[in-house]
Amino acid sequence: MQKDKFFRDIENVRHRNEELVKTHCSYCGMQCGMNLRVDKSTNKIIGVEPRYDWPVTLGKMCPKGVTAYQQTNHDDRILKPLIRDDASLKGTKEGFREASWDEAYDLIAKKFGELQEDYGKDSLSVFSGVSMTNEKCYLTGKFARVAMGTRYIDYNGRFCMSSAAGGFLRSFGVDRGSTLPWTDVHQTDCLFIAGSNTAECHPTSMFRVWAVQERGGYLIVADPRETPVARRADVHLDLRPGTDLALANGILNLLIQNGYADESFVNQHTNGFEETKELVKDFTPEYTSMITGVAVEKIERAAEIYGKAPNAIVMFARGVEQQHKGVDNVSAYTNMALVTGKIGRPKAGVATFTGQGNGQGGREHGQKSDLLPGYQKITNPEAVERVSKVWGIEPEEMPKPGVSAYEMFELMDNKTIRGLYLLCSNPAVSAPNLNFVRGALKKLDFMVCGDFFLSESAEYADVILPSVSWSEDEGTTTNLEGRIIKINKAQEPIGESKPDWLMQVELAERLGKGKHFSHLKTAKDVAEEFRLASKGGVADYYGATWDKIDEQDGVFWPCTDKEDKGTPHMFLDKQFYHPDGKAKICALPYRPPAEEPSEKYPLRLTTGRVVYHYLSGNQTRRIKFLNDMCPDPYVEVHPITAAEYDIEHDEVVLLYTLRGKANYKVKITEAIREDTVFVPYHFGDLESINLLTIAALDPISKMPEYKACAAQIDKIKVAGKVL
Amino acid sequence: MTTTTTTRRKLYMELENCIGCRACLAACTQCGGHEQKNRNYVYDVNPLVNSQTMPLMCLHCVDPACARSCPAQAIQIHETGAVLSATVDKCIGCQNCTIACPYGIPKFDEEENLMYKCDLCIDRTKDDIPPMCASVCPSNTLQWLTEDEIADKKQATDVGNDKWVTSMPYLEGETHVTVNLPGVLQGTVKLF
Structure with a gap:
């Protein structure tokens, strides 16, 4: 197959x-x-x-x-635990000394204990990530709630996937990143890709994308930039950053007006159609064009192609999700599939390009402030009871929901949170509004960081625990299809580094919670407990044993028991996960970006990735080949805009917003809107574009609006001299 | 593993697919015989205008100018047709090959005083295993195809309107690598 x-x-x-x-x-x-x-x-x-x-x-x-x-064997790997005694050096690489694991654990147990005694259980927090196995993600959630006993745990998926999760939950009642396997992608007749620089961020999807066009199918791309995938699109919807909701409503209106709605599907399997139809009526091509800046003919052509296509897949990524209406954008693009009935069968559906390695699995198993393993709500008493039993605690001991990733920094700033265990993430580069976030990290009384390289965030830590790279441990991840796959160990951990799950077991013993952790001797032990903890949840992994994953080239969740082969295609029975079995077509009023251009800040700033780097660049900036290809950030400017500012290619300029400023080399290209500038976000210290970005959060997903804010450029070089 | 040295497949390039990721350059260093030095090129076609890029690999000429120009006869041609990198003990570092090559393929290592070039990952391709560049290429710009598959490609994309150029017949001279220049979709009939 x-x-x-x-x-x-x-x-x-x-x-x-x-x-x-x-x-x-x-x-x-x-x-x-x-x-x-x-x-x-x-x-x-x-x-x-x-x-x-x-x-x-x-x-x-x-x-x-x-x-x-x-x-794996990079010279920069941290080989032993590091302790810094002089807190005045926080925010620098200086002052760390090597220590034994015993000393590091003892210090952490002592400091965590003191803080909780003085300021309560919830004075501690965990900030984690999803570039690690399901087993690690699962145990991190358990560690926070059982060993540390705090409500404050959240993760970097809030900066990545949480809007997709929120949108899918609202539209389908379930959050699986793709409703179909990737082996369907090249077989569809139309790909509608919004806010995904697929060629740079998910390059190995591209042979399937091009194959759609080779077969005579269509490619529609919505992006403010003419990215390498947009370059070959049949229709490139070159919208203003932050206006996706208007575009999606406008296209939906045309689909309905031109008779492409599948009435029998809508009637039998969805709610919300009439209300949505009324709302999108206002989004005429002309009105949509006025908001988005996309030509009327392009909007009409895109709607016509998507409407006519026998099968089509709507795909999107951070471009639409990293907005303060990211959840609405996801549901609005999903509306296209629900109204036309192009879902719930092979070759037709909806998918998001998951950004992080385990962005899917990592958000399902209890690292999110309000979730327990298996996508079970921590506010659902039955779920709390089920999971408490697996964990060997009383349901009353289960902490309450915490707050989202960015909100945790606000609590650090006001000293509600005083201690932090950070792992698998580098928020000192990847969080928005970095002047504030870095200040909040500096205010912490005590911070522990688990990482295998000394990241910009580790520079704020008192103790650094050397974790292993992905190749020195085993476990599962869940890829962008929702396919659970196996990561295998290829080498023993170098130096004294350890997998995060093992540190957590050993640390739990120091914190007096050994009886809940000491039975976990191997990653496989964690996997077995984790499958059980997810049982009964929406993301049920109970049937996804490591053997089955090997035999079948992965297992698509849900997979509820030993006989279940998993679920490559979602909704084939047209049953959605809301209680009435129907999907929700959502009526979503348009909202502009939180910060629109003004006289002082006339440009639209948007951010994203380049093909050579991953997330905060903590890993990829250390790889010679990758760093040689892209050693520094830059600001992409359209030549007409550059002429207005009298700036040239390769000239260094000052880019600034209400929140911060940084110097960047100019990259002139016609492949961007005249009103928009773009900077990649993989760089640290004074080069971080997130010094400038805005922390306007989506009300549901708490996703910051990385993709749109107002900015200005100042020339700093006159006649060869830097001012 | 087959022991025959007759290769059944050839390198085929569809330049318009290129997304500029340069995975081919990174992968080139991973071929066991390449000593971590990549031997191919990816160019920005219109740097201040758009994101179009294209790879430039050795086309493995049937009558290679690099080998003909080599005073030391250091550049050998494998029985598969692959034009190999200069034999280390014969190469005199004169760089004639770089100048002679119509595509500027052979590179020069200043420290070692040796030329090095694409050998089509001969330790792979002699057994019909795709070279590293075509193995990893995420966009199918570089493909490893049989003669029949290449003939199909030609038929599908050569629409006889004189606007279409491939390396068949030949850009410069006959090569073992087939190149399909931008315009790869022009023969495509839309589904609807």
Whole structure:
């Protein structure tokens, strides 16, 4: 079933004295299959070999994937626990000394204990991430609630996937990032891609995207920039940043007006159509064009193509999600599929391009402030009872919901939160409004950071715990399809580094909670407990054993028991997850971005990724090949705008907003709107574009509006001199 | 593993698919025989205008100018047709090959005083395993195809309107690599 037209039966090259360990990439949600080459005499990872038989990516990799193995034995790896005694050095790389695990654990237990004694249980917090296995994500949630006993846990998915989650939950009653497997993508007749720079952020999707056009299908791309995927689109909807909701409403209006609504599907399987139809009536092509800046003809053509297509997939990513109406954008684009009935069958549906490696699984299993494993609400007494039983605690002991990622920094700033355990994330680069966030980190009484490189955020820590890279531990992740896959261990941990789950078990023992953790001796032990804890939840992983994952090339959740093979296609029975089995078509009034351009700040600033870097760049900036390709950030400016500001290609300018400023080299390109400038966000210290971005949060997902704020450029060089 | 050295497939390039990710350059360093040095190129076609990029790989000429120009006869041609990198003990570092190549492919290592070029990952392609660049290419710009598959590609995209150019017949001279220049969709009939 999974051997599609791209599959080739190819044997791998096996070099002498080498072993190949099959696994997946450490980076984005594509989770490309790869083989790590291990030297049998040194037992070290020395290279990569394509994994031709992985059905999703067939051996293909982007430059990050090809060089991912270079993280494992990198010179910058932290090999021992580090302690910094002089708190005045916080925010710098200085003052750390090597320590034993015992000393580090003792110090953490002592400081955490003191803070909780003086300021209460909830004076501590956990900020985690989703570039790690389900097992680690699961145990981190348990560790926060059982070992630390705090309500304050949240994670960097709030900066990445939470709007998609919120939108899918509202529209479908379930949040699985894709309603279909990726092997359907090239077989559809129309791809409508909004706010995804697919070619740079999920490159190994591209052979399937181009294949749609080769078959005579259509590609529609909505993006303020003419990205490499937009360059070849049949229709490029070059909208103003932050106006997706108007565009989606406008297209929905045309679909309904021109008779593309599937009335029998709408009547039988959805709610909310009439109300939505009324609301989108105002979004005539002309009105939509006025808000979005997209030509009327393009809007009409896009609606016509999507409407006529026998099968179509609506896809989106951070471009639409990282807005203060990100959840509305997701539901509004999802409306297109629900109104036309292009969902619940092969080759038709809705998908988001998951940004982080385990962005899907990591948000399902209890790292979110209000969620327990299996996507179970911490406010649902039955779920609390089920999970409490697995964890061996009384339901009354379960902490209440906490707050979202950015809101935790507000609580650090006002000293509600005084202690932090940070892992698998680098918010000192990736959070918005960084002057505030970095200040909040500095105010902490005590901070622990688990990481394998000394990130910009680790610079605020009192104790750094050396974790392992992805290649030195095993476990599962859930890729952007919702397919649970297996990450395999290729090398023993270097130095004294340890997997995060093991640190948490050992630390729990120091915190007097060993009886809830000490039975977890291996990653597999964690996996077994985690499957059980997810049982009965929406994201039920109970049937997804490691053996089944190996046998089937992954397991799509939900997978509820041993016989269940999993669920590659969602909603084939047209049953959605709301109590009445129907999906919700949402009537969503348009709201402009939180900060619109003004006389003082006339430009629209938007941010994103480049193909060579991942997230905050803490990993990829250390890889020589990748850093050589893109060593510095830059600001993309249209030549007409550049002429207005009298600035040239490669000239350094000052870019600023109400919140912050930074200097960037100008990159002139016609592939961006004249009213918009773009800066990639992978860089630290004074180069972080997030010094300038706005922390306007989506009311549901608490996603900051990274994708749109008002900015201005000042020339700082006159006649060869920097002013 | 097959022991025959007859390759059944060839490198085929569809330039318009290129997304500029340069995975091909990164992957080139991963071929066991390449000593971590990449041997190919990716160019920005219109740097101040759009995001169009294109790879430039050795086309493995049937009558290669690099080999003909080599005074030391250091550049050998494999029986598969792959034009190999200069034999280390023969290369005199004169760089004639770089100048002679119509595409500027051979690179020069100043420290070692040696040329090095794409050998089509000969330790892979001799067994019909795709070279590293085509193995990883996420956009199918670089593909490893049989003669029949290449013939199908030609038929699908050569619409006989004189606007279409591929390396068939030949850009410069006959090559073992087939290049499909921008315009790859022009023969496509839309589904609706």
